[in-house]
Amino acid sequence: MVNEMNFKQRIQIGLLLSLALLLAIPLTANAGRFKRGDTVQIYKKFWKKWYTGTVLDISRKSGQLKIQYQDGGRLKTEIFDENIVRFPYEEDAIAPARNWTDASGSFQVMAAPLGIYGDTLKIRKPDMAELEVPISKLSDGDQRYIDRIRRFMGGAAAPTPVNLPITRFGRSTTDNEFQPAISSDDRIAILPDPLPSYMKLKEGGAAFGRLGDFSDGEEFGVIIPVGGPDSLVLASAERHPRKGEATTRLIWVSIADNKIAAQQKLPPEEYVLDYHPPSHRLLTYSYIDGETLGSKKKIALAIWEVLPTDEMATPIVRWEAHPLEGTSVDPWAQIIDGRIVLQRWDKGEYVGWNVDQKSVAYRLKQESFRDSLPAFSGTKKYAFLPEQDQVRVFDPMSGIILTALPAPKGSKAVALSEDGKKAAVLDNHQLAVWDLTNANAEPTYFHADDIGRVSVKSMFWLGDDKIMVKSYRELLLFSLTQRIVIWSYQFEYTTKHGDEERPLVHIVNDHLVYGASVRDNNRNEGLAVGNVKLPGPKVADVFDTVNREDLEITKPGERVRLEVRCGDQLNRDVYYAMLAKIEANQWTLDAENPTLIIYADATKGETQSTTYYNSSFLSRGSREVTVSYVPNIYTLKVMKGNDLIWSSRRQSGSPMFMTLREGETAQSKVSESQIPNVSFFKYADIPSRIIHKDYRRGLGTTQVTTRGLIAGALKPPPQIDRTNNSVDAQDEDPFQ
Incomplete structure (x- = not known):
């Protein structure tokens, strides 16, 4: 065991988070620009929305306005500060309206600036007419004002791009056909598909200003490592309609330079799913009828082309991407090569879209109760789909099934090594590591209850001999060499952990990429992206010095008393199945002087019901049938x-x-499927060497914070009671 004193001092690695927060130019009114009778809009922070009203009176001394506005079916009159009042034509403006003058001074127009791109200024006049004006034709004062906006806002000064209309892709005669499954007996070797060389990230981080405050401000939508010489990370900062005025920004973080390299805007209520660096294509989604929580959702996917150096993202195509009645699952899709998009169409169903041909390329049905998302090899040459009794390996470009990895106990997560040669497959109790380059090689199995039983959100390789599993707010580091969880990483409350569909946490090239909310000394709110080296301070010392046997509370040679309570139909078969487990663990059956007692039980649960329906791709309706069963x-x-x-x-x-x-x-x-059977007991994976419960989540904990990784103390060695338990004697084999 490692000496406890080695971990008493808490170690910190700074994220180098620059809190020079980029705050947007406030849309505040110039004193005296309103007059009685003006139609204006006022912002009600509690309701997070703008209301249209009329100016009744003005206090030139205090700068306040008396405004009458409609709230539901009632007219209200209130006093408002000028800084929360705007003209209707200033909606979506990047700064307040002003008088713009041409270079000759002979022409003026009152207008709100909507955006700056290239050598052009886009403005909107009070009559809502929009114009594009060459910046070179404006006065020197106006040009200096535009330069200040550009320096202050960067890419956010560009206009919001206009979304394309939604189209419906063509369907082929095979749209109702799923790709055929393949037997895991037909396994073949596949060539390695390693992580691309450009996907290297340095340590560092940067922060940017948050639009809105803590309660209704922007949040991370997704964080995507991009790599390259600048160690780029793309983050989307999004504000949903339920939090006020909807906004979406693309933030390009240069980890190498610890700064925000660029930013662009997307249309409101357009949310980011993926970015494909080689093709420079961005994938987003939106809700066609608005977001409807807890019901079927109808979504549209969209492809954009964008680079950090672009002022605006360019829309390419936008299409309807949902079953006729809508989908019950959260949106998930990935760009495969810039041309093919793989989407989770509905529960247990996937669709490959060819965005260039605007058609369906293929369909897949996932045979699994868990609906775990696919994992991809380094350049997405291969996709690995976890299923009930196997992991299906297919070509995500064509949907062709290549091979399968047997997983008789199910598969809840898959991770591909960065060299592309190995796949780790996790079920509830076991981790299997496969050599993908050798079709004849048997997998190496590891007892993995302590990572298999958590709610696994994602799984990663760390080096060649460690696996990192992410649950809700925790990362568990499993050592293949020691065959135990070595360490736990806890996300503090300011860090962002995301979800499966749009992750905010990645492990790339042995680095942890994550996001957090931050605040500077002036209480300005911001968001930050950081990248730190794993496993972090002092944790590496544990790998070489920990003795697994010190943590074990069972070993070969244990004496076992077996209690089988499964009813007359199963008792005999369960007894012999458990006897085989005891022998496999090198334990012995000893009812008189046991050190362990094993209880095997089979009972009935409460009545359940399930509804089945015809989910045809082209179906105009569904024929439902509900069945009941007792599990x-x-x-x-x-x-x-x-x-x-x-x-x-x-x-x-x-x-x-x-x-x-x-x-x-x-x-x-369904009734046939409820016939009691012995398979659970036959395939149960009881470890021969069970780890003490206090060490199943690691020998220590590191906090993941805005300051980096802060390692805690190493846990002291366990005090294990190895005394024998005495019970009444019984026959060795009641069925003999």
């Missing part, structure tokens, strides 16, 4: 004295898909 609940427990040291549980469910032959019904098929 079987199977449980295994391992006790040492009065302590529960290991357990596993499974509940039977209804099939995700079914094919009915003549005379069959959905109810009869």
Whole structure:
């Protein structure tokens, strides 16, 4: 074990977060520019919206306005400060309206600046007419004013690009056909597809100003490592309509220079999903009928072309991307090569879109209850789809199934090594590491209860011999050499962890990329992106010095008492299945003087119901049928004295898909699936060497903060009671 004193001092690695926050130019009114009778808009912060009203009176001394406005069905009159009042034509403006003068001084126009791009200024007049004016034709004062806006706002000074109308892609005669599954017995070797060389990131970070405040301001939508010489990271800063005026910005963070390299705007309510550096293409989505929480959603996907050096993103295509009745899943899609987009169409269904041909390229159905998202090799040459009893490997360009990795106990997450040679497949209790380059090589298995049982959001390789699993607000570092969780990383409240569909946390080239909310000394709100080296301070010392045996509370040679309580139909088969497990663990059956007791139980649960429907790609409706069933609940427990040291549980469910032959019904098929069986006990993976419960989440914890990684103290060695438990004697084999 590592000496505890080595970890008593907390270590910090700075993110080098620059808090020179880039604050947008406020849209404040110039004193005296309003007059009685003006139609204006006022902002109500509580409701996070603008209301249209009329100026009734003006206080030149205080600068306040008396305004009458409509709120629902009632007329209200209130006093407002000028800084929350604007003219209707100033909506979406980057600065207040002003009188613009040409170089000769003979022409003037009152207008609000909507954006600056290239040598052109876009303005809107009070009659809502929009004009584009060459900057060179404006007066010197106006040109200096534009230069100040550019220096202050950068790419945010450009106009908001106009979204394209939604189109409907063509459908082929095979649109209703799914790619055929392949047997895992037909496994083939695949060539390595390593992480591209440009995907290298240095340590560092940068911050930028947040539009709005803590309660209604921007939040990260997604964080995407881009790489290159500047170690670029692309972040989307988004504000949803429910938080006020919707906005979306693209923020290009140069990790190498610790600064914001560029930014651009996207249309309101357009949200980022992915960016493909080689093709410079950006993938976004929007809700066609507005975001509807808790119901079917109809979404549109869109492709844009954009580089950090561009003033505006250029729209390429926008298309309808949802089943007829809408989808119940959160939007997820990835750009494969700039031409093909892989989208989760609905629960358990994927569609490959050819955006150049504006058509469906292929369809896939995922046979899994978990609906885990696909993982990709380094350049997305291969996609790995976790399923109920295998991991399907397919070409995401064509949808062609290439091979499959057996996963008889299910698969909840897949990670590809950065050299492209290995795949790690995780289920609830076991981690399998496959050599993808050798079709005949058997996988290496690791007991992995401590990472398999958490709610896994994503999984990464760290070097050649470590796996990092991300749950809700935690990262668990699993050592393939020591076969245990070595360390835990906890995200503090200011850091952003994201979700599966739009992640805010990545591990690239042994670095952790993440986002956080920050505040400077003047209480200005901001967002920051950082990149730190893993595993962080002092953690590497643990790998070489920890002794796994010091943490084990069971070993080969344990004496076991077996209690089987599964009913007459299963008791005999379960008993012999568990006897095989005991022998495989090099334990012995000893009812008189056991050190462990194993309980095997089978019970019935509460009645459940499931609704099936026809989800045809071209279906204009759905024919639903609801069935009911009583699930079987199977449980295994391992006790040492009065302590529960290991357990596993499974509940039977209804099939995700079914094919009915003549005379069959959905109810009869579901009832057949509820016949009790011994498979859970037969395939249960009880570790021979069980780790003490206090160490199943690592030997210590590092805090992930805005200041970097702060390592905590190493846990002291466990105090393990190895005394024997005495119980009443019983027959060795009750079924002999």
